[in-house]
Amino acid sequence: MPRAEVGTNKYLANKMKSKGLQRLRWYCQACEKQCRDANGFKCHVQSEPHVRQMQLVGEDPKKYINGFSNDFQRDFLQLLRTAHGEKWIGANRFYNEYIRDKEHIHMNATKWQSLTEFVKYLGREGIVNVKEDEKDGLMIAWRDTSLQALRRREEIRELEAAEARNVAGEDKMLKRMEKRAREEAEARTKEKEPGARKSPEETSQSPVAEESAPEAPVKISFGLKPKALPTTKPEVKKQSIFKRARTEDGEKSVKKVKL
Template sequence: MPRAEVGSTKHLANQMKSKGLQRLRWWCEPCQKQCRDANGFKCHVQSESHVRQMHVVGENPQKYIQNYSGDFQRDFVSLLRTAHGEKWIGANKFYNEYIRDKEHVHMNSTRWSSLTEFVKYLGREGIVNVKEDEKDGLMIAWRDTSIAATKRREEIREQELAEARSGAGEDKLLKKMSKRAQEEAEEKARILEARRVAQAMKKDSASPLAEEKAPEPSAGDNAAEGKTTESPDGQKKDDAATGEEAEALKEATAPVKFSFGLKAKVPPSGKPGLGQMKSQSIFKRQRTDGEKKPKKKVKL
């Protein structure tokens, strides 16, 4: 049965019936014809036009399969670049977007038997980036191989390396600072230990001197009283020795303070201060020892 003429009512009816996607197994790629059911596909396969077209394809099948594969790959990658760019998307989800066009090249006419095999081929060739996700399965993203994109990636990589180097320099500086602080703490600990040793030596040297200076009680007094007593002078000397030891200990343990402030000068004890000076006239004559003060004259 011949095809309906374009613009006729039969052609319009067929177009309305074939609206939307149809079954892929009822699509004939050499004839570019979509059948609506199995009976229609069977009739098409037995038609003279299909048989003649299959004879042409049978003369060089590899050439036609290569052409269909190239067209399918070109359209697939072009849609991925324009629709999603370098963003990740599920392979199955994007394939559903690709087959929305009824005039697309079908996968059954290419050299790939499944979508997974095709996606793995694109990943091996470096055309797209491929990764496997637990939720969405295979994920794909277009890979920009242009000169500008390559240059931009190199600049980003150099910037990241510079940041890493600067971070390593900061780490080295922090390590040096921590090491210096640790050395200073060890030095302070050694100084304190030396001071403690010196204080202990002072105490050891001061204790026998105090024992030698302490007066010994007389044997007669001790026998008369029947008990030992200490003299008040020895007790005072012991108190003075302990006070001197405490002051020496404070001076040794007290930290050294440096002051760069300006202090007011203290006037000498023998001279009067600024507010204590008396006003004297340089024209007055100094009196002798026996001379009396003249009386004031009163004017009448």
């Protein structure tokens, strides 16, 4: 039965039926053709184009296997870089994202037998970062090996080292201040202790002991303050000897001069 022409209703119906993922066992990687059932796959295997393509593959199978492996690895890493970058993701979960494309290269056409073997190969070659998690199993993350990424990592490493040095210097300074404060506190407590002996330095600075000054007598006051005596004498008016005395009649007395 001939194929339906492009644009016809039969062609569109076939495209709608083949939409989405189909059975992997009914897919021919050499011809890149997906069959919908076992009968269709059987007919495809017996067809002349498939037989001719398989003869070409049989002449140099390693060439085709290596080509499919390189294409699979390229598409796998490109999707990992664009979709997740350097973030960690489960290998099985990411593989399910990869096979959503109906035109992807199938793993059964490559040199790797399983996804675990392929992920371990990428880790050994240093292409991606690989680690094992108890919950998600194998985890992968894309490793950026460009010059810009290397410079950025070097700058981040230098900043972290400088910050660590600053923190270490601050810790040393705080420890030094704490030690000095502890020594000063111990010195104060020793000075306050009764009967504490003076150090030889203090005795050399003051060889002669200072005599204690006699205590002043205690004055008892009942709240009565004595009146303060005037400091200056009252002014007394002095009469002039030349002042004439007045008589009772109001006349001035004649000054008598003794001879």
